[in-house]
Amino acid sequence: MTFREPLPPGATIGIFGGGQLGRFLAVAAAKLGFRTAVYSSKEDSPAFQVASQHWCASYTDEVALADFAQNCDVITFEFENVPAAALQIAALRTPVWPRARAAAMTQDRIAEKRFLTALGLDTAPYVVVETDADLVAAAAFLAQHGRGILKIAREGYDGKGQARVSSEAELRDAFADFGAACVLEGMVDFALEISVIAVRGADGAVSAYDCPENRHRDGILHQSIVPAACPPAQQVAAQEIAARIAAALDYRGTLGVEFFVMPGGEHVLVNEIAPRVHNSGHWTMEACVISQFENHIRAVVGWPIGSVERHSDAVMTNLLGSDVLEWQDILNRDAGASLHLYGKSEIKDGRKLGHVTQLSPVEKQP
Numbered sequence: 001m002t003f004r005e006p007l008p009p010g011a012t013i014g015i016f017g018g019g020q021l022g023r024f025l026a027v028a029a030a031k032l033g034f035r036t037a038v039y040s041s042k043e044d045s046p047a048f049q050v051a052s053q054h055w056c057a058s059y060t061d062e063v064a065l066a067d068f069a070q071n072c073d074v075i076t077f078e079f080e081n082v083p084a085a086a087l088q089i090a091a092l093r094t095p096v097w098p099r100a101r102a103a104a105m106t107q108d109r110i111a112e113k114r115f116l117t118a119l120g121l122d123t124a125p126y127v128v129v130e131t132d133a134d135l136v137a138a139a140a141f142l143a144q145h146g147r148g149i150l151k152i153a154r155e156g157y158d159g160k161g162q163a164r165v166s167s168e169a170e171l172r173d174a175f176a177d178f179g180a181a182c183v184l185e186g187m188v189d190f191a192l193e194i195s196v197i198a199v200r201g202a203d204g205a206v207s208a209y210d211c212p213e214n215r216h217r218d219g220i221l222h223q224s225i226v227p228a229a230c231p232p233a234q235q236v237a238a239q240e241i242a243a244r245i246a247a248a249l250d251y252r253g254t255l256g257v258e259f260f261v262m263p264g265g266e267h268v269l270v271n272e273i274a275p276r277v278h279n280s281g282h283w284t285m286e287a288c289v290i291s292q293f294e295n296h297i298r299a300v301v302g303w304p305i306g307s308v309e310r311h312s313d314a315v316m317t318n319l320l321g322s323d324v325l326e327w328q329d330i331l332n333r334d335a336g337a338s339l340h341l342y343g344k345s346e347i348k349d350g351r352k353l354g355h356v357t358q359l360s361p362v363e364k365q366p
Helices: 020-031 046-050 062-070 084-091 100-106 109-118 132-145 168-178 232-248 292-301 321-333
Strands: 012-016 035-040 053-056 074-077 126-129 148-152 162-165 182-186 192-200 206-208 213-217 220-226 253-261 268-274 312-320 338-341 352-361
Touching (some): 012 020, 020 292, 046 053, 100 109, 126 132
Parallel strands (some): 012 074
Antiparallel strands (some): 126 182, 148 182, 192 253
16 A cells, blocks of 8 residues: 555545535635545445445445455545544555544544543533433433433434433333444533534644534534624633544644534533534634635645635524425525535435525624
8 A cells, every 4th residue: 555645646545435525525626626536335325426336235244344445545434423443544545634532432422421530521421321220320310400302323414313201201212213232411501502623734743713502403404603692701712622632633634623612711612523624613624725625635635724814794594305406596685695505416404405694794803
């Protein structure tokens, strides 16, 4: 295995995962003169539409994985649930960034919570529920905190695999429904949610975009707004935490870290880590000279990280399910609206099918 760094234009970047994030990564790579190869288990993957070549195969198909890796000069991934074993097989032939460890840790909420705790970082209070025997301690925890959210340890995302509980009976029913290991988090009364979109380069230096304020509906991101309505000190604290996380993972590329901003003071709690480009960073495509996607590509090929400076305020709104049918009305209402449609073939409630970003002049902070 040979790896020239920095990779020159014309090299092939492999991308595990064929969703909209992979699609945006492929477009960003093309801007810099790279070819892309996308690997996905789904035949109608949106990223296939813009990639130089693609593989449609199972993530357990070792022959296909090896063939894919041998045709790439470096590999990355667009979603954290690519099996760690698949990343490890690919890494035997071609460098993979971020490393498989980052994906493996964030695939499991229990492992992620323990990782954050080991770093001395504050999170919402939690207890691990792996078996029926753990329900006694979990019920006592719930009685102490009053309300909680039971989250399945693996495969949960965008509000899926979560249940709000306020009694032992609800807790037991939810755990039985999930039928798998979970984390029970105590509800916290936060002021707002923000995220850090950070990028760590080959030299270990970390840059972070301005923090967006994130608003959710039914557990799914609805809007990301920049600037966030919280003091700069809280944003700086969150950015420093994200840099610590990236360093601890020996990370390379863009990652998203979600935070709860607590009322008053400068206290923030880590909610989740996403070892990839992030939905709440889509606004960087219009409001920054260099987007989160381009900076991720730069990082994995060993190029210098670009500017993360913001030249405009922005509101990014996700188009979920039938919202995407309003594309013409969106364009008619606002000639400056930047519309992105993901090329997905089927409309489903709650499915991310596009987004729109609206810019305004930077408002000076007091």
